[in-house]
Each structure stands twice: as C-alpha cells, then as structure tokens.
Amino acid sequence: MNDDQLKAAFTAELQRDVQLTRASAADLWNRARRDEIVEQYARDARSRRIADRVFGVVELFAADVAAAALILPAGGLVIAVIGAAIIHMAGTLALMVRA
Amino acid sequence: MIGAGDFERFYRDTLPRLEKFVARLAGSRAAAEEIVQETYYRFLRSRFEGGSDEERRRYLYRIAVNLAKNLWSRQRSEETIELVAHADASNSIDVNGVLARMAPRERALLWLAYAEGCSHREIAEVMDVSALSVRVLLSRARKRFVELMDR
Numbered sequence: 737m738n739d740d741q742l743k744a745a746f747t748a749e750l751q752r753d754v755q756l757t758r759a760s761a762a763d764l765w766n767r768a769r770r771d772e773i774v775e776q777y778a779r780d781a782r783s784r785r786i787a788d789r790v791f792g793v794v795e796l797f798a799a800d801v802a803a804a805a806l807i808l809p810a811g812g813l814v815i816a817v818i819g820a821a822i823i824h825m826a827g828t829l830a831l832m833v834r835a
Numbered sequence: 836m837i838g839a840g841d842f843e844r845f846y847r848d849t850l851p852r853l854e855k856f857v858a859r860l861a862g863s864r865a866a867a868e869e870i871v872q873e874t875y876y877r878f879l880r881s882r883f884e885g886g887s888d889e890e891r892r893r894y895l896y897r898i899a900v901n902l903a904k905n906l907w908s909r910q911r912s913e914e915t916i917e918l919v920a921h922a923d924a925s926n927s928i929d930v931n932g933v934l935a936r937m938a939p940r941e942r943a944l945l946w947l948a949y950a951e952g953c954s955h956r957e958i959a960e961v962m963d964v965s966a967l968s969v970r971v972l973l974s975r976a977r978k979r980f981v982e983l984m985d986r
Contacts, residue, residue, distance in 0.1 A: 737981050739949075746949035749930040753851075754858040756868045761846035764872065765839045768879035772836060 789831040797824045836879055846875060849892055853899060856951070859934055859942050860903040862910055870906065874899040896951075896961045900943060907939045933983045941976035948973055 797820055804816035837845070854871055861867035877898050883891065934942045940962075947953045947961060958973070959966040 737984070742945075742949050742977065742980070743952075745928040745930050746946070750852075750855060750950045752855075752931075754854050754867070756854050756858070756864065756871060758850065759872050759875075761843040761875075762839065764846070764875050765842050765879060768876055769836060772880065 786832055790828055793824050793828045793831070797821070800824075836882065842879065845888065845891060848888070849895060852951070853895065856896065856943075856946055857899055857903065859931070859946050860899070860939055861906060866906055870899060870902045873902055877902075893957060893960055896947070897963065900961055900963070903939065903943070928984060933980055936983050937976070937979060940972070941979060944969070944973050944976045945980060 800820040801817055804813050804820070808816055850871075853874065854867070857870050857874070858864075858867045861870055874895060878891075878895050881894075881898075883894050934945070937945075943962065944958065947958045953961065955966045955969045955973070958969045962969070964972070
C-alpha cells in the first residue's frame with residue numbers, strides 16, 4: 737500500500753462523523769474567563785497580604801531600633817540592631833511562605 | 836485571553852476535525868468528550884499569542900495530544916476505540932478497525948500525517964518529538980498499519 741492509497745483511506749475516514757456531546761463555545765469561554773478572574777483576584781489578594789506583612793515587620797524593626805537607641809549604649813545598639821534584623825528577616829520569610 | 840467572538844469562530848472551525856482526531860486517540864466516548872472540552876479550556880487559559888489560525892490549530896492539537904498522553908499513561912495502550920466498532924462500507928479499508936489495534940501514539944501519527952495532511956515538522960511540533968524521529972516513527976506506524984490490515 738502506497739502513501740496515496742493511505743491518504744485516500746484516511747480522507748474517506750475523515751468524512752465520517754463522530755457524535756460527541758459538545759459544550760457551547762460561549763460556555764467554555766465564560767468558564768475560562770471566570771476562572772481567570774478568580775485566579776487574578778487570588779493573586780492580587782496574596783500580593784496585598786505579603787506587602788502588608790512586610791510593611792508591618794519593617795515598622796516593628798524601626799520601633800525596635802528606636803527603643804534600643806534610647807536605652808542601650810553604642811556597642812549594645814549595634815548588637816541589638818543585628819539581632820533584630822536577623823529575627824525580623826526570618827519572621828518575614830516565614831510569613832511570606834505562609835502567605 | 837482571546838475574545839469571545841474570535842473564540843467562537845475558531846471553535847466552530849476546528850471542533851469537527853479535533854473531535855475526529857481525539858476520538859481516535861481516546862479509549863472511550865466519555866474520555867474523548869472530556870479531552871476535547873479540556874483542550875479548548877486549556878487553550879483559552881494558556882494566553883497563546885500565536886498569530887495565525889494555523890498556529891492556533893497546531894497549538895490546540897498539541898494540548899489534545901498531551902491530554903491524551905496523560906490518559907494513555909493511565910490505561911492500557913491496546914484498549915479498543917468504542918466509537919468505531921463498526922466498519923464503514925464507504926471505505927474499502929477498515930481504517931478505524933486497524934487503528935483500534937494500534938498503539939495510541941501510532942494512531943496519532945498516522946491520523947496527523949494522512950487525515951490532517953500535516954508535514955513532518957508540524958507533526959513533530961504537535962507530538963513534541965524531533966522531526967527526524969517523526970520520519971522513523973511514522974514509517975514504523977505505516978508498516979504496522981499495513982501488517983494489521985493484511986491480517
């Protein structure tokens with residue numbers, strides 16, 4: 737059997753209808769659009785949550801530094817700032833992972 | 836995402852042939868229906884920016900093949916195609932009967948080459964294999980088709 741005969745056989749086969757239950761184009765499009773909107777909303781909400789948390793941690797960090805500056809001598813201040821930075825960095829990362 | 840009007844036209848133009856293709860890949864009517872609907876859904880969600888209808892069509896077929904591959908990995912490859920149980924009198928060769936006895940990948944290759952008239956490059960794109968492999972795989976599939984037909 738050569739290529740032309742195969743092509744002819746498959747072309748004849750292509751004429752046969754298969755009867756599958758069809759969804760309407762509008763239903764499929766609406767479903768995809770709805771899911772896209774829902775996912776976009778979820779992504780935006782997640783970004784907002786992360787931004788809020790990062791901002792909260794930065795605020796806390798600034799408050800820590802200010803309090804340390806008021807009560808500690810210079811050497812203690814440096815240690816307090818480094819300690820606070822490490823703790824808050826770890827906290828921020830943990831919060832971002834959870835968000 | 837493609838506009839609703841554009842999608843409706845694309846859907847109308849591509850659905851009949853995609854159904855015929857997927858029907859030969861899937862093991863059952865239910866699976867074929869699911870794959871066809873999921874193919875269009877994924878196409879819509881993919882944000883595919885291909886310019887021409889032809890590029891869109893090839894991308895659509897690629898999604899369908901990938902979905903069918905997932906199905907094949909869950910089922911035995913020699914499952915018969917429920918849709919094609921009877922031979923068609925208008926075709927001297929029982930193409931579907933022979934296809935039903937072939938491996939799913941071979942069915943897909945033969946259908947794309949001989950029913951859809953795709954080039955080796957297009958088949959490679961749809962099946963996600965190299966064009967060189969298509970030549971070899973298609974030749975094997977053709978040989979197998981002829982063997983099964985002669986039995």
